[in-house]
Amino acid sequence: MTAPAIGKLESRRAEASNRTPDDGPDVGEPRSSVFTFVPSDGSTPTEIVLAETVTSVEPSVPLDVDVGVGTPLLSVTDSALTITAQLTPPQVLRLANRQPLSVRAQLDGSTGPFDCRLNDSRPTADAGTYQLTCRVPIETPGVVGSEGLLAIALDERSDVPALPIEAIAGTRDRGIVYEAATGATRDVTLGITDGAFIEVTSGLSVGEQVLIPSPSLLRNR
Structure with a gap:
């Protein structure tokens, strides 16, 4: 930790017990x-x-x-056995200063998904490699070298305005989109993402259209 x-x-x-040395x-x-x-x-x-x-x-x-x-x-x-998950730098940024809502894992060839307690919610870094580790429950069959999946939920929301990741430049806190009607850029405020879509908390109204791909640094120079 x-x-x-x-x-x-x-x-x-x-508290002291009634046992003697x-x-x-x-x-x-x-x-x-x-x-x-x-x-x-x-x-x-x-x-x-x-x-x-x-x-x-x-x-x-x-x-x-x-x-x-x-x-x-x-x-x-x-x-106990532990699962080690390799993280990409963007995944590390998404985890920064946030506590997971839930952590689930599954080992190939073993029983179904199980709750997996992280040893530390902050990824460790070693020679440019980021990792998270969690403990495999005693009752879950597993052997050293087993492979599997680790799923981390940071938050859950439903019926929120969202756009495909490809439509927004930026994936944390703030972003920029192209207005479909004028091609102008517009600043938006961002919420959570599932890796495919990202929540838009302000800057756009439901029904407004934007262009894909999103604005890039090269095109806006």
Whole structure:
């Protein structure tokens, strides 16, 4: 997990049990500490919940010291299988500063789709390659090397004004279109996209027509 904002990692000791040191640890008993991320802006702290398959966890940063956005917080060893999805730069931009509404996955040759918990909602970058990873549930059959699909929903809306991606220059927040009647450019404000169509929140009315392809930098020089 990486820091979602500027803040610090805290560790709270769990309530003491009635066991004595001579009893020794129970196999599979819960960890003796709970980690919490506390944003420096005063917003609600986030308790970091560890999966049952986690076998070891160590802080990657000093406790109670503010760290920057994106700083790795914990080093975790997990015995569960994980799905690694390669992302393109445009997909990374669509995910920026947004929390997924839902994450579903399916392994080839296994059972049907399942909810897949992301290890971190922020893509990791390594040598120019962006990745997201999520844990495969214990009850889902799988082997190392399996392939599959990962579907991430950032938002859901219905009956909204939308245009094909090819009709708009820009796919996040703001864009430009060609008016069909005059060929002039017009600024529009954009909402969510499913990769084929994109929501237009202002700048056009339902029924107005635009040209395809969209305006380009070269044609507007």
